[in-house]
Amino acid sequence: MQCTRNVTDHIIWVGANDRRVNLFENLFPIPRGVSYNAYLIKDEKNTLMDTVDASASGQFIENVAYALNGESLDYLVVQHMEPDHCANIQRILELYPEAKVVGNAKTMQMIGQFFDVDLEDRKVVVKEGDTLELGSHTLHFVMAPMVHWPEVMVSYEDSEKILFSADAFGTFGALNGNLFNDDVDFEKDWIDDARRYFTNIVGKYGMQVQALLKKAAGLDIQMICSLHGPVWRSNLNYFIEKHDKWSKYEPEEQAVAIIYGSIYGNTEQAADALAVKLGAKGVKNIAVYDASKTDVSEMIAEIFRVSHLVIACPTYNGGIYPPIENLLAHMKALAVQNRTVAVMDNGTWAATAGKQIVKQLEEMKNMTVLDQKLSIKSTLKADQEEILDAFAQQIIDAM
Known part of the structure; x- marks a missing residue:
C-alpha cells in the first residue's frame, strides 16, 4: 500500500x-x-x-x-x-x-x-x-x-x-x-x-x-x-x-544545566543541594542530569540550549569519572563554545577531577570557567553551606 x-x-x-x-x-x-x-x-x-x-x-x-x-x-x-x-x-x-x-x-x-x-x-x-x-x-x-x-x-x-x-x-x-x-x-x-x-x-x-x-x-x-x-x-x-x-554556538536561553556524575550518590546530593540553592535564589527552569543515565546526545543538546553549565564530578582512578570524561570528549568534538561553566568535584582521598575538567574546558573555544570551584571530600557537609551559597551566587552573578 x-x-x-x-x-x-x-x-x-x-x-x-x-x-x-x-x-x-x-x-x-x-x-x-x-x-x-x-x-x-x-x-x-x-x-x-x-x-x-x-x-x-x-x-x-x-x-x-x-x-x-x-x-x-x-x-x-x-x-x-x-x-x-x-x-x-x-x-x-x-x-x-x-x-x-x-x-x-x-x-x-x-x-x-x-x-x-x-x-x-x-x-x-x-x-x-x-x-x-x-x-x-x-x-x-x-x-x-x-x-x-x-x-x-x-x-x-x-x-x-x-x-x-x-x-x-x-x-x-x-x-x-x-x-x-x-x-x-x-x-x-x-x-x-x-x-x-x-x-x-x-x-x-x-x-x-x-x-x-x-x-x-x-x-x-x-x-x-x-x-x-x-x-x-x-x-x-x-x-x-x-x-x-x-x-x-549562542545559547537559546539564559538558563542553568547541572550535569553530574555520581558513584554512590554523594556527588548527586551535592548537585541537588546546588539546584535547591539556585532555585531559592530565583533561577527558573533548572535542568539536572545524571551523566551515567542520560545519553550523551541529550546532554550535548542541553548544553547548546543553556547559557550556564555546572559540571559536578567525582575523582575516579585519579582522573575524571568516565561518563563525565565522555561528555567532555563529545563537547570538544562538537565544538561547544561560548558557555559559562562552574566546576564541582569530589574525592575521598584526592579530589583531582576538578583540575582536569578545567584543563579540558580551557582547550575549548571561548569557555568561561568561573573562578570559584567547589571541592568536597566524600560528602557535602553542613559547615560548607556558606561555600555552597557563594558557589551558587557566582553562577547567578555571571547570568
Missing part, C-alpha cells in the same frame, strides 16, 4: 518512516523513530529528489511507482550520499533505466565507492549556480560542503520557491501522518529532537551552516523540504533563527 503525500500540486512526498530503529547512525537513541524524506517533482521531466535508507526500501519503491503512475523517471538528484539517503540509488537506476543521475563531482565519486554501477552515459554533473530545467520547474543548485558531508548540495526550485535542503533543517522523529510543521505542535513535541539532531549531527560544522544560511538568505524561500522531519511551510523564520543561534 502506497503512503504518499502531496507537498504541492506537482511535488509529492515519497519517503518513508522507520519506527523500528533504536539508534540513528547506530549511535543516537531515537525513541520516536525517524523519517527518510524523498520528493518527486512531476513535470515534463519527472525528477526524484534523493532516496531513502535500506530499511525503508520496500515502501519507498512502492511510493515512487505510485506517484509516477506509469510515467518514466527522467532524473534522480542526489544531494547527500549518506546511506540513509543514498541506499536505493542503484535500485532506482535498475527500475528506471532511462533516468539520469544529477550530482556534483564528489557525489559521483562517492556513488562509485558505494555501488558497482556504470554512470558513464547517465550522469549530469553540476556545480554551484548550475540549473536544471524540468519544464515549468527549474532547480538551482547550491553547494553546501560539510553540512555535514563534503559532497552535500541543496536545490532551490524557483517557481514554487521551495528549498530542498538535504540534511539541513532536519530532525529526529517519524512523521505520524502529519507532513507539515503547522500540522503539529512543533515547539512542544519536536523542538527537543530538532535541537538534538542538529547539535549532534551537524553541530561541529557551525561555520559551514552559517555559510549556507547566508546563501539561503538571498533566496525567496516559502517552503523547506528536508530529508528528515516535517516540511516547513509556515513560520520559517522561527526554525531558521534556531539554526542561526545553534550554528553560532
Whole structure:
C-alpha cells in the first residue's frame, strides 16, 4: 500500500518512516523513530529528489511507482550520499533505466565507492549556480560542503520557491501522518529532537551552516523540504533563527544545566543541594542530569540550549569519572563554545577531577570557567553551606 503525500500540486512526498530503529547512525537513541524524506517533482521531466535508507526500501519503491503512475523517471538528484539517503540509488537506476543521475563531482565519486554501477552515459554533473530545467520547474543548485558531508548540495526550485535542503533543517522523529510543521505542535513535541539532531549531527560544522544560511538568505524561500522531519511551510523564520543561534554556538536561553556524575550518590546530593540553592535564589527552569543515565546526545543538546553549565564530578582512578570524561570528549568534538561553566568535584582521598575538567574546558573555544570551584571530600557537609551559597551566587552573578 502506497503512503504518499502531496507537498504541492506537482511535488509529492515519497519517503518513508522507520519506527523500528533504536539508534540513528547506530549511535543516537531515537525513541520516536525517524523519517527518510524523498520528493518527486512531476513535470515534463519527472525528477526524484534523493532516496531513502535500506530499511525503508520496500515502501519507498512502492511510493515512487505510485506517484509516477506509469510515467518514466527522467532524473534522480542526489544531494547527500549518506546511506540513509543514498541506499536505493542503484535500485532506482535498475527500475528506471532511462533516468539520469544529477550530482556534483564528489557525489559521483562517492556513488562509485558505494555501488558497482556504470554512470558513464547517465550522469549530469553540476556545480554551484548550475540549473536544471524540468519544464515549468527549474532547480538551482547550491553547494553546501560539510553540512555535514563534503559532497552535500541543496536545490532551490524557483517557481514554487521551495528549498530542498538535504540534511539541513532536519530532525529526529517519524512523521505520524502529519507532513507539515503547522500540522503539529512543533515547539512542544519536536523542538527537543530538532535541537538534538542538529547539535549532534551537524553541530561541529557551525561555520559551514552559517555559510549556507547566508546563501539561503538571498533566496525567496516559502517552503523547506528536508530529508528528515516535517516540511516547513509556515513560520520559517522561527526554525531558521534556531539554526542561526545553534550554528553560532549562542545559547537559546539564559538558563542553568547541572550535569553530574555520581558513584554512590554523594556527588548527586551535592548537585541537588546546588539546584535547591539556585532555585531559592530565583533561577527558573533548572535542568539536572545524571551523566551515567542520560545519553550523551541529550546532554550535548542541553548544553547548546543553556547559557550556564555546572559540571559536578567525582575523582575516579585519579582522573575524571568516565561518563563525565565522555561528555567532555563529545563537547570538544562538537565544538561547544561560548558557555559559562562552574566546576564541582569530589574525592575521598584526592579530589583531582576538578583540575582536569578545567584543563579540558580551557582547550575549548571561548569557555568561561568561573573562578570559584567547589571541592568536597566524600560528602557535602553542613559547615560548607556558606561555600555552597557563594558557589551558587557566582553562577547567578555571571547570568
